[in-house]
Structures are given as C-alpha cells and as structure tokens.
Amino acid sequence: MAELVLGVVGATGRLGSALLAECALSGVEVGVTASRVGWVAASQASVLVDASAPEALPDTVAYCEKTGAALIYCVSRISDDARDRLRALARDVPVVLADNLSIGHWLQMRLVRSVAELTAALPQRPLMSVHERHPVTKADRPSASARSLAAAWAESVPPELCGETSAQRAGQPVSDHVVTFDVPGMSLSITHSVTDLRTAAAGLLGVAGHVRGLVAGYHPIFTVYSDVYGGSAVTRDG
Numbered sequence: 001m002a003e004l005v006l007g008v009v010g011a012t013g014r015l016g017s018a019l020l021a022e023c024a025l026s027g028v029e030v031g032v033t034a035s036r037v038g039w040v041a042a043s044q045a046s047v048l049v050d051a052s053a054p055e056a057l058p059d060t061v062a063y064c065e066k067t068g069a070a071l072i073y074c075v076s077r078i079s080d081d082a083r084d085r086l087r088a089l090a091r092d093v094p095v096v097l098a099d100n101l102s103i104g105h106w107l108q109m110r111l112v113r114s115v116a117e118l119t120a121a122l123p124q125r126p127l128m129s130v131h132e133r134h135p136v137t138k139a140d141r142p143s144a145s146a147r148s149l150a151a152a153w154a155e156s157v158p159p160e161l162c163g164e165t166s167a168q169r170a171g172q173p174v175s176d177h178v179v180t181f182d183v184p185g186m187s188l189s190i191t192h193s194v195t196d197l198r199t200a201a202a203g204l205l206g207v208a209g210h211v212r213g214l215v216a217g218y219h220p221i222f223t224v225y226s227d228v229y230g231g232s233a234v235t236r237d238g
C-alpha cells in the first residue's frame with residue numbers, strides 16, 4: 001500500500017493546526033492543506049481530514065471522489081443533507097465520521113454501554129443525562145460527542161430513562177462531557193475533559209493508516225478505535 005499522505009481541510013483552525021503540528025512531530029507527510037483562502041496541493045492525499053466547517057463539504061467530497069482518498073470527517077454540525085452526501089460518498093471510499101477524536105471519548109462511550117449492560121437487571125435502572133461544556137467560540141450545540149453519548153444510552157434503555165442533554169458555553173479550551181446516572185438517593189458521574197487538541201490529533205494519527213486500508217463504507221470513529229484498540233462492543237455513534 002502507498003505511503004500515508006494526509007490532507008487537512010481547515011488547516012489554519014484549532015484542530016487543523018494541531019493536526020499539522022502532530023504530523024510534523026511524527027514525520028507524516030501532509031500533501032494537501034485548505035482553508036477559506038483556497039486549496040494547496042503539493043501531493044495527492046490518501047486520507048483527507050475535514051476539520052473545517054459545513055460549507056467546505058462540497059469541495060471535500062469532490063476531492064475524495066476524484067482521487068479515491070479516504071475521508072475522516074470531524075465537523076460537528078452535520079445537516080441531513082450533509083449526511084446524505086457523506087453516505088453517497090461512502091459508496092466509493094471509506095468515510096469515517098469522527099464526532100470526537102480523543103481516545104477518552106471512546107472510553108466514555110464504552111463505559112456508557114457497560115453501565116447499560118450492568119444495570120439491565122437492576123430493580124431500578126438509572127436515568128442518564130449528559131452535560132457538555134465548550135468555550136464560547138464553539139459554533140454549534142449540543143456537541144457531536146454529547147449527541148453520541150445520549151444515543152449510545154438510548155440504544156438499550158426505554159425512552160423514559162433518557163434524560164436531558166444540556167450545553168454550556170463558557171470556560172477554558174477545549175471541552176468537558178459529563179454523563180450522570182441517577183437513581184433515587186444516588187448519582188454516578190463519568191467525566192471526560194479535554195484540555196489540549198493535541199490529544200485529538202494524536203488519536204487521529206494513531207488510526208489514519210488503518211483508515212486508509214478500510215473498505216468503502218461509513219465507519220464511525222468509535223468502531224475504528226474498537227477495531228484498532230480492541231474489544232467488541234461496537235455499534236453506531238453518528
């Protein structure tokens with residue numbers, strides 16, 4: 001298989017620049033960068049990462065269709081129309097939907113599923129709620145990660161046990177996601193905090209080679225991490 005060459009759409013942004021820095025540290029070639037100013041292609045990317053904004057999707061899809069590059073899509077606001085375009089692209093190339101690239105999010109998702117399994121036979125099952133916090137600069141709400149956490153719980157419990165998802169815009173970069181399980185007289189919370197987007201960039205580079213070798217199709221980042229780092233509790237996250 002050819003060498004991994006990354007393309008980064010949104011290269012001047014918070015996540016994109018963390019990715020470029022991580023590529024420089026690990027010696028991964030970056031063949032394409034893009035921002036609102038335009039696209040710069042020094043060599044053909046085998047994996048394109050879109051860490052930009054919903055408006056970039058047509059150019060991103062066109063690049064992957066033309067070159068066969070796999071796509072890792074990180075933009076957190078995905079309209080129904082965008083989802084349809086991504087699913088259509090996934091007929092031809094691997095498309096990874098990356099709601100949250102931090103390994104901590106993968107662990108938190110797995111813990112939510114474990115709590116669902118462990119509480120299935122309890123006389124009273126907990127109500128789960130999700131709270132997410134991002135800085136005031138985050139454009140959308142609730143976060144993609146918060147929606148995935150709520151969906152993971154909803155897969156295996158009745159609707160009355162699915163509590164609120166709340167969103168707060170305040171505080172430090174980058175994010176907190178807290179899932180809380182309540183039964184009368186007791187609460188259990190599991191918190192995932194990200195303080196530096198380097199963790200997201202490192203998570204992505206850890207699986208980029210694997211993504212390049214995936215078959216065409218729609219692959220949630222949750223399943224990618226489960227494939228690479230083990231375990232079998234695999235369902236959807238997007």
Ligand SMILES: NC(=O)C1=CN([C@@H]2O[C@H](COP(=O)(O)OP(=O)(O)OC[C@H]3O[C@@H](n4cnc5c(N)ncnc54)[C@H](OP(=O)(O)O)[C@@H]3O)[C@@H](O)[C@H]2O)C=CC1
Binds near residue numbers: 010052
């Ligand atoms: N999955 C994950 O782990 C994470 C996901 N995200 C998500 O990634 C996305 C980007 O976040 P963040 O880095 O904070 O955003 P920033 O606002 O810091 O950066 C946005 C980037 O996208 C570029 N851009 C905007 N519009 C276009 C366009 N039409 N064509 C090409 N490039 C464009 C900007 O270019 P310019 O400089 O020219 O404006 C800039 O490089 C968000 O949806 C965010 O929620 C963020 C962090 C982690």
Ligand SMILES: O=C(O)C1=N[C@H](C(=O)O)C[C@H](O)C1
Binds near residue numbers: 076101145146174175
């Ligand atoms: O915009 C961000 O910063 C982040 N967005 C992602 C999300 O919407 O879940 C992941 C992480 O929380 C950082």
